[in-house]
Amino acid sequence: MLHLDHLHLTEPGFALRADLTVPKGARVAVIGPSGAGKSTLLNAIAGFMAPTAGRILWQGAELTALPPGDRPLTILFQDQNLFPHLTVAQNLGLGLSPRLRLSPDQHKAIDRALERVGLASLGSRLPSQLSGGQQGRAALARALLRARPMLLLDEPFAALGPALKADMLDLVSEVAAETAATVLMVTHDPTDAKRFADQTILVADGIAHPPQNTAELFQNPPQALKDYLGS
Amino acid sequence: MGAVAIAAALGVVTLGTAFAVALQAGSFALSPADWAALRFTVLQAALSAALSCALAVPVARALARRRFVGRGLLVTLMGAPFLLPVIVAVLGLLAVFGRSGLFNDLLALMGLPRLSIYGLHGVVLAHVFLNLPLATRMILQGWQAIPAERFRLAQSLSMGPGAVMRHLELPMLRATLPGAAVAVFVICLTSFAVALTLGGGPGATTVELAIYQALRFDFDPARAAALSALQFVLCAGAVGLGWRALQAPGFGAGLGRRLSIPAPGGWRRGADALVIALAAAFLLVPLGSVLLRGLWGLSDLPPGLGMALVRSVAVALASTLLTTSAALVLALAVAARGSRLLEVAAMLPLAASALVLGTGLFLILRPWVRAEDVALPVTILVNATLSLPFVYRLLLPQAQAMQADFGRLADSLSLTGAARLRWLVLPRLSRPLGFGAGIAAALSMGDLGVITLFAGESGATLPLYVHRLMGAYRMDAAAAAALILVAASFALFALFDLWGRRAAS
Incomplete structure (x- = not known):
């Protein structure tokens, strides 16, 4: 289980809070408007950015002070x-x-x-x-x-065409299954989220919301997601 | 950690020597001769900067808007005087403008009196010879940085050459000329070898030369120290005032672009051709005459030349290794963490000069060792210190690009220490590393500065050896030794540069 414990991330003119858990083995999409902090959240988990407050834990062990290459x-x-x-x-x-x-x-x-x-x-x-x-x-x-137990994807396939991207997501699913990895995938495309992820973290208005069931989230979207989707 | 240690070492070498000098200075009251040296130093530097820049503008414009066979070669040659040993340039100028040189023969043929190359005009002539190419390259870069669209727009508005000059070229010159002028001015402030050979006497002594004379001939360390303190203040002041203008390095890529600048016909075509021909002749004839004379003298090489060559190559290799690794560590640290303190430390040697560093080290080491015993180690240290800012500024942009592109990937793969150096840094930075090492090696190879303070009768490097031959009026032998010096300098440069290109591809 990945646990973001009262995590605060700040940069000049930007702040993001996250207090959530992701179950082991889950496939989670991270969605939200550009500039909301999706990549920042992944960068903090991966160790490229030190949080101003809070902790990052994997299976109960604290990662916050580990260098990027030593994180699971x-x-x-x-x-x-x-x-x-x-x-x-x-x-x-x-x-x-x-x-x-x-x-x-x-x-x-x-x-x-x-x-x-x-x-x-x-x-x-x-x-x-x-x-x-x-x-x-x-x-x-x-x-x-x-x-490694976790796989973080910061839109690595954004430059590929739709068919190729679908192939790559299938390959990610297979790789994740073979390594029993927990996957967090940043995307700005709702179809990617629906296709790939059983759960979704919505990042908007300075908050990374706890993961919700992807299908339910899109059936009954909160205001921030409605604004983003334009529906 | 390593970067902080290197920054501290740079601080000790540059500021520590200045401090040692200030402690030993007998008194800060300057004698009339000292004031004359100060006035001459500033005057010749200002004249050299003004003339170099004024002459560089038409040359750069002609090169910017004309295409001809050999243009690329000429632009490349413009980069060479930066690496040319000063003593060789002086020898070439003596062959052309000296008492019995080509130029004076021409004057005599026309019934005019012969001119002497010694004194203020000789020093300025040599400085223009050495710095006109640098100024030309800096201004040429400015010309080529004007977007082609602007010139197309000007053409579509049917602007003539005068209007193009006013609206496009003058604003560019206002932006680039101060940088070029400051760079030449600072280089000429610390000029030693030119003043040593073409200056001298009460009317034409630079502060740098006065330091040498005080230490070497008058055995007056207190006066040398006082002059060194003066020189340090002068250089630090000039670098401080021109700090922003000095940020752009004067050499680099991007001079081979396609023609985007309109080339007016008529008399301007002829004028441009004349300007290019004159500039090329001014640069090439002196070098050509050293070459010819040197080939003549090669059959009768004086003894001791081989050892001088070995000493110079050893000094060049050692100082290159030292300065390149120090510059690499500093550039990587600044790229990763962006420390203002480290940046200033890397630029600190710009405010230093060979003779000030040398005098400081001389005063510090004097109680313990004989000067000639440490001549080569001190020369290595001083050369490495003085060439560090050039290598650092070549490496920094590439190190920053590498950090931005691959820093996180390398971190995520635990690529640290020696593994990072081998699999990321050396492959990505080999091109600027090779080029920078080549520049450092050539600069050190041709350096005639601190070695004059320390070397004994038998410990000369090749440039000093050439200088001593000139002093003995053995001009053919001097030209032959100079030829070998030039060949060795450019061979070292080419070798390192080639290694960098090879490793990059």
């Missing part, structure tokens, strides 16, 4: 998820060993992960030689290798 999670950013000067296989290898000292077993694991996401035999390419969708797959393959 993998995060995919909007872009720059791969180092352009390293091959795809090296990029995956960094998920297993930051020094890139890899055992034969780890090399095999990288090959299996590439195969799993449909990139078999592309390990020796540079990211610039892959399409946008393939780059997303490579980043997901690294998440698969790291197999």
Whole structure:
């Protein structure tokens, strides 16, 4: 269970409060108007931003002071998820060993992960030689290798077309199922939320609301969500 | 942590030496000779800055709006005098403008009296030779930064060259000229090698040269200290006043863009051609004559040259390693945390000068060691300190881009320490690292400053060796040694730069 305990996040001209729990294994969409703080919330959980008050706990253990790489999670950013000067296989290898000292077993694991996401035999390419969708797959393959208990997605597929994005969300579902990961996914698209997430966190007016059942939330939206959806 | 230690070390080397100097200064009452040195220093720097900038404007404009075979090469050559050992430039100017040089032969042929290159006009001539290219490149960048759309708009409004000048080019010049002028002025304030070779005497001594003479000939540390304190105040004041103008580095990419500036025909075409030809001749003829004379002298190389070369290369490599790693640590720390204190520390050496640092270190070390025993380590330290701001400013923008693009990804993968250096920093920054290391190596290779204070009879670096040959009027041998010095400087630069490009691709 992820517990955001009276969390306060502040930046100049911006404040966000969150006091909520996310059950282990849940798939949660994070939705809300742009600028409301969806990415900020994920950045705080991932450790790129220190909260002004409150705590972040995973399974009862406090994460608040841990450096980003030591937290039990993998995060995919909007872009720059791969180092352009390293091959795809090296990029995956960094998920297993930051020094890139890899055992034969780890090399095999990288090959299996590439195969799993449909990139078999592309390990020796540079990211610039892959399409946008393939780059997303490579980043997901690294998440698969790291197999951390949480997967945070900060709109990594926003630049892809609808069909490709749907494929990627299916792949995320499979990766999450295989690693038993709890998923938090920022999105501005209600169809993504309905398709992928059983629960949804609404971020609006300086508050990250506790997760609610996605279907019920969209059937009976609160005012802030109505304003956002324009319905 | 490492960054703070480096900043502290920079503070000790620049401010600590100034403090040591101030403690030892006999009295701060300046003699008439000291006042004359101060006046001459400011006068020659102001004249050099004004002339360099005034001449650079037509050259930059001609280069901005004309395309011709060899233009790219000429623009690249404009970057070279920054790396050219000053002593070599002086030797070239002597060959052309000296007593029996080409220029005076020409004057004599026309029945005019021969001109002497020594004194104020010689010092200014050398400074214009060394800094005209720098000013030209800075102004050329300004010209090419004017958006092509503006020129198209001007054409669509059928503005003539005069109106284009008034509405587009003058505003740009108002923005870029102060920066170029301040940069040249500050460089000339600390000029030592030019004054040492072409100046001297009561009428043409810079403060920097006066420090050298006080320490080396008069054995008067108290007076050297007082002059050093004066020089420090002068440089720190100039850097402080021109701080904003000095922020833009004068070299960089982006000078090879397609033609976007209208090129008027008629007499302006001829004028531009003449300006380019004159500028190219002014820069190339002196260098060409060193080359010719040096090739002549190569058959009879004086003894000791090999050892001087080895010393210079060793000093250059050591100071390059020192300054590049220090600049990298500072740039990474500023990119990650944005510390104002570290930024100021990295810029601090701009206010220092070789002879002030040298005098300070001399006074500090004097009780314990003989000067000639520490000549090379002190030269390494001073060269590394003085070239740090250049390397730092080359690295910073790229380090900031790297941090913005990949800092979080690297953090999320626990990429720290040596692993981060190997898999992220070196691959991403290899290009500016190679270029910066090349500049540091060439600057150190050609440096004729602090070594003159410390070196004994037998411990000369190659530039000092050339200077001593010139002092003995062995001009062919000096030209040959200068040729080897230039070749070694540019080879070091090219080697590091090539490494950076290779590693980046």
